[in-house]
Structures are given as C-alpha cells and as structure tokens.
Amino acid sequence: MQWKDLKARLLAAGTVQLTGEPADQYIARSAAGPGAGGIGSVFFAMGSHRVKLALSPLSSIEIAHRGNGTADLFFEGQRIYGHLLEPGFHCPDQAFITVTGSCIFSCKYCSVPRIGGKRKSIAEIREMVESVHDRIHAISITSGVLTSIEEEEAYVLEVVKNLSSCNLPIGVSIYPTATTPDRLKERGVAEVKFNLEAATPELFSRMCPGLDYGLLWQVLDRSVHLFGKNRVFSNVIIGLGETDAELETCIKNLTSHGVIPVLRPLNPVAALAGTPRPSAERLKKIFAIHKRALAAAGLDPRQAMTMCSNCAGCDLVPGRDA
Numbered sequence: 001m002q003w004k005d006l007k008a009r010l011l012a013a014g015t016v017q018l019t020g021e022p023a024d025q026y027i028a029r030s031a032a033g034p035g036a037g038g039i040g041s042v043f044f045a046m047g048s049h050r051v052k053l054a055l056s057p058l059s060s061i062e063i064a065h066r067g068n069g070t071a072d073l074f075f076e077g078q079r080i081y082g083h084l085l086e087p088g089f090h091c092p093d094q095a096f097i098t099v100t101g102s103c104i105f106s107c108k109y110c111s112v113p114r115i116g117g118k119r120k121s122i123a124e125i126r127e128m129v130e131s132v133h134d135r136i137h138a139i140s141i142t143s144g145v146l147t148s149i150e151e152e153e154a155y156v157l158e159v160v161k162n163l164s165s166c167n168l169p170i171g172v173s174i175y176p177t178a179t180t181p182d183r184l185k186e187r188g189v190a191e192v193k194f195n196l197e198a199a200t201p202e203l204f205s206r207m208c209p210g211l212d213y214g215l216l217w218q219v220l221d222r223s224v225h226l227f228g229k230n231r232v233f234s235n236v237i238i239g240l241g242e243t244d245a246e247l248e249t250c251i252k253n254l255t256s257h258g259v260i261p262v263l264r265p266l267n268p269v270a271a272l273a274g275t276p277r278p279s280a281e282r283l284k285k286i287f288a289i290h291k292r293a294l295a296a297a298g299l300d301p302r303q304a305m306t307m308c309s310n311c312a313g314c315d316l317v318p319g320r321d322a
C-alpha cells in the first residue's frame, strides 16, 4: 500500500491502541489541535513520512512498540514496520506550545474551552523550550483567548519577545486583531497561521459564533504582504458539512491569495462529537485538489519551517505525503 493511501485510511480512523514495551516518552499530550485533552497521541513514522494518531484502547488499529521506538503497525491484516517519534512539546522537532489553555469563545469543533487549562507564565514557556532545545528546529505558539483577543495578542507578543533569543524560527497561530500581522512581524516572527476553519462564511458563523470570517481574510492578505510566499497558512477543517465544491473554492481562494491551506480532517469532539470523520476516499480527493491548487499558485508546504505544514502529522500534505 502506498504511504498516501495508508495515511488517508489511518487519518479516517483517527485512533490506535498502543501495545508492547513501555512507550511513555513517545506519547504526546496536547492542549491544542486534534486530540487536545485526550489520553495522548503517538507519531508513527515510515522513513520521512509520519502520521499522528490519538490513543484509544478500543481502536481496531494496533501499534506494538518493540523498544527504542521501533514499532509495528497492524492494519487490515497487514504488518507495517516503522518507528515512533519522540515529541518535543506536542509534536516532533518543535516546541509547539499552547500559551493559554482555555478560551472565552466556544467554536463547536474545539475542546479547548471544555478543558479549561490555565495560562502558562513566560518563565514556564521559556523553561519548556530550553528543556527540548537540543532536539527541536522551531518554536510554534498557539493560544486560546483568556479574557479578550487584544489582551491575548499582547501576552503572546511578550512571549515571542522572550523567546527571540532562542535563535529558532518562531511560528504563531492565534485569533488575530486587524494589526496582529504587523505586530508579529515587528517581533521577528517567521511564519503565521490564521485559521479560516470553515470552507464558507455561513458554516463559519455557525461553527464559530462571535468570530469574524471577513477579518481573517483581511489579516491573511496583510500577512502575505508582510511575511511573503510560503510563510502564511490557514487551517480549514474537512467534514463540517461543506461540499467538495465549496472546499475546492475555498482552497483555490486561499492559494490565489498566496496562503497555504492546512486541510485538517475533522476530529469529532466537543459539540461535534458523533459527527462522522471524513472518509479516506474524500481525503484523497481533496488532497488531489489541494496539490493542483498549490502548484498553480507556486506554493510549496515543504518550505514551512514551523507549525502544522512542517510537522505534517495530522493532515495529508502535498509534497510531504506524495
């Protein structure tokens, strides 16, 4: 089975049970992204390819850890040899840190408001980065919203200021104000990700009450102007109820504006628990559309230095997975 087909099927399933030797050092416990607040996830790799799967003792897919990271994946009667990747923070090779683990908004697909985590102090974040500095190549920062969008932005700017002396590229993904791109650029941030989340404005207003789709487009355009080609990203979730045609239009709009879409299969949690995950066939169909749109716009996710396009654990990424 080709890697792209295997990864599409694994992402459609979403979970794995972990057996064999103790594997604590390989388990990522996330405060953001798919699997946030769950019992943890693992990164299974074959050569330079990787996939992140949430741990579930009920999963029909098994990864048996043989020791020192060597692992066998048992999937649909096949045994696939690979290895587990050790996360820095949240994902391999990066310190990807959630600054504030709670949120005043209540987007329907997001479990962060329910987790109700605390805000990390700047000293705590600095200590986290230093503890993995020898095995990461980037720092990525995301955050919920503790009291207001403006206050969160100001705090994240202080975090970035403190981390700039680590001499690693920094990527930031927060809910923005109109001036967030300019302020992040002034602080030396290398890449930004502002998430449209939904393929259409109608779906966005249903999924993210109180947030502004038009502002996100405005901020993405300003970001491309400031940060340049292959440095601006936007998550769009596959499986919120959009059609393939709506998703294709959204993908082409983003790429024609110079933004790399990060197409994230729905992880049905929070208010969307019970919603079906997108099928492997749909993921592959969208992947082909994504690949063509990126090529037509001259964009390349392999150039990403930080965040999800660099990690490639949770999505099919053109250039990385084909």
Ligand code: SF4
Pocket (backbone or CB within 6 Å): 032, 033, 034, 052, 090, 091, 096, 307, 308, 309, 311, 312, 313, 314, 315
């Ligand atoms: S792809 Fe993004 S959300 Fe998924 S593990 Fe990697 S950095 Fe985290």
